[in-house]
Amino acid sequence: MSTTILVLGAGTGGIITARELCKKVCNDGEINPVRIIVFEKEKKNVFAPSLLWLMVGKRKPEQVYRNTSKVAGNGVEVVLGEIEKVNPQEKIVTVNGKEYKGDYMVISLGVEQVTEHDLDKYGYDFYTLNGATGINEQLKNFKGGRIAVLISSLPFKCPAAPYEAAMLIESFIRKKGLSNKTEISLYTPEPAPMPVAGKDLGNAVTTMLREKGINYFPQHQLTVAAENTLTFISTGGSNVAEFDLLAYTPKHQCPKVIKETALIGKSGWIEVDRNTMETNFQDVYAIGDITFISLKMGKPLPKAGVFTHYQAEVVAHNIAKKIEGKIPDKTFDGKGQCFLEMGSGKAGYAGGNFYGSPLPLVKMKTPGYKWHWAKVLFEKYWFFKYF
Numbered sequence: 001m002s003t004t005i006l007v008l009g010a011g012t013g014g015i016i017t018a019r020e021l022c023k024k025v026c027n028d029g030e031i032n033p034v035r036i037i038v039f040e041k042e043k044k045n046v047f048a049p050s051l052l053w054l055m056v057g058k059r060k061p062e063q064v065y066r067n068t069s070k071v072a073g074n075g076v077e078v079v080l081g082e083i084e085k086v087n088p089q090e091k092i093v094t095v096n097g098k099e100y101k102g103d104y105m106v107i108s109l110g111v112e113q114v115t116e117h118d119l120d121k122y123g124y125d126f127y128t129l130n131g132a133t134g135i136n137e138q139l140k141n142f143k144g145g146r147i148a149v150l151i152s153s154l155p156f157k158c159p160a161a162p163y164e165a166a167m168l169i170e171s172f173i174r175k176k177g178l179s180n181k182t183e184i185s186l187y188t189p190e191p192a193p194m195p196v197a198g199k200d201l202g203n204a205v206t207t208m209l210r211e212k213g214i215n216y217f218p219q220h221q222l223t224v225a226a227e228n229t230l231t232f233i234s235t236g237g238s239n240v241a242e243f244d245l246l247a248y249t250p251k252h253q254c255p256k257v258i259k260e261t262a263l264i265g266k267s268g269w270i271e272v273d274r275n276t277m278e279t280n281f282q283d284v285y286a287i288g289d290i291t292f293i294s295l296k297m298g299k300p301l302p303k304a305g306v307f308t309h310y311q312a313e314v315v316a317h318n319i320a321k322k323i324e325g326k327i328p329d330k331t332f333d334g335k336g337q338c339f340l341e342m343g344s345g346k347a348g349y350a351g352g353n354f355y356g357s358p359l360p361l362v363k364m365k366t367p368g369y370k371w372h373w374a375k376v377l378f379e380k381y382w383f384f385k386y387f
């Protein structure tokens, strides 16, 4: 009898899991001993890091996505539609009213992004295709004034992204010759940039912001948004900031379809074995942004594509081993790296072991042009390899 693997979500984690499985279980053209079914609701598959370049006009919308249907092939089937129900006990998924039963299940449904405080009335988010396109339109017509880059709530995926957004916007404004007419401010509830990665990294990013003239307001939790104003609670009490252009991160929450299952832990996310990514249900795995992994320092592992990528490789390898009747022997070790776009064609690069104890061991390399080009190369590699 053939084996069926259900992969929930065709984002970063789902695509890598499906392709790695395909290689490892020897699916080849018409000969497919293992059925790999990927479920996805979106027809367009966006490469999220490119949204920041789209925002400042370095990419066009059609350059940052591919059609989800292209993920199919070599034994990978794609079912387009919203997952309506997930039954981890029986490993059954319901899509378009139809039930699919598997022997293994890999959940990579990411986060559900929602807008709070009516922020979409007053600005655009840079976490979606429409939002990033909207910011680009606004920036093109901008004549000077106050720009607010806002982290509206915690947690949010890609801890570097809002900092990159602020620096890319600053670079755009400088090139337009509007620096002396523009004030850019970044507001966040965090105590410092990327706090899980440690003080040195936080200080390095704060220095970068200062050198670029970007005002930084940590420990600022948004309470009210209105036309041209944001109200915050901060350590000093309540305060109001004015803006002419607003770019924000949406609120991130666990997708509803998973919230309704017994997969959810106290954190409100799927709590997995941090090395194997297996859930409380045997042969049901969860990877990427939908998971919650508590670090020794007491904070969760950040939500980032790089971790999702490595987790997907581990899970695909271990499922393939199980199918062959062998012992699964790969583990996710908490290592990860990221690029930090700084504008003007430069980027920083930081990486390390987030499972380091008592604190993650993360180091930053000297920023320069080569890290920006490495990020561009990774974008090309992604589209070439997976589509």
Ligand SMILES: Cc1cc2nc3c(=O)[nH]c(=O)nc-3n(C[C@H](O)[C@H](O)[C@H](O)COP(=O)(O)OP(=O)(O)OC[C@H]3O[C@@H](n4cnc5c(N)ncnc54)[C@H](O)[C@@H]3O)c2cc1C
Residues within 6 Å of the ligand: 008, 009, 010, 011, 012, 013, 014, 039, 040, 041, 042, 048, 049, 050, 051, 052, 081, 082, 083, 084, 108, 109, 110, 111, 126, 127, 128, 157, 158, 161, 255, 257, 287, 288, 289, 290, 303, 304, 305, 306, 307, 308, 338, 339
């Ligand atoms: C602007 C931006 C920049 C970023 N830059 C970086 C970076 O430089 N480096 C880095 O490491 N990370 C980066 N990230 C984060 C990275 O994109 C995510 O961490 C990564 O995509 C997580 O992978 P995932 O598979 O968990 O979720 P996703 O890639 O979000 O995939 C989840 C998929 O599940 C689908 N789905 C959800 N619910 C349902 C349902 N009910 N039915 C069917 N389908 C469903 C979604 O449509 C989606 O396609 C960035 C993110 C953003 C927004």
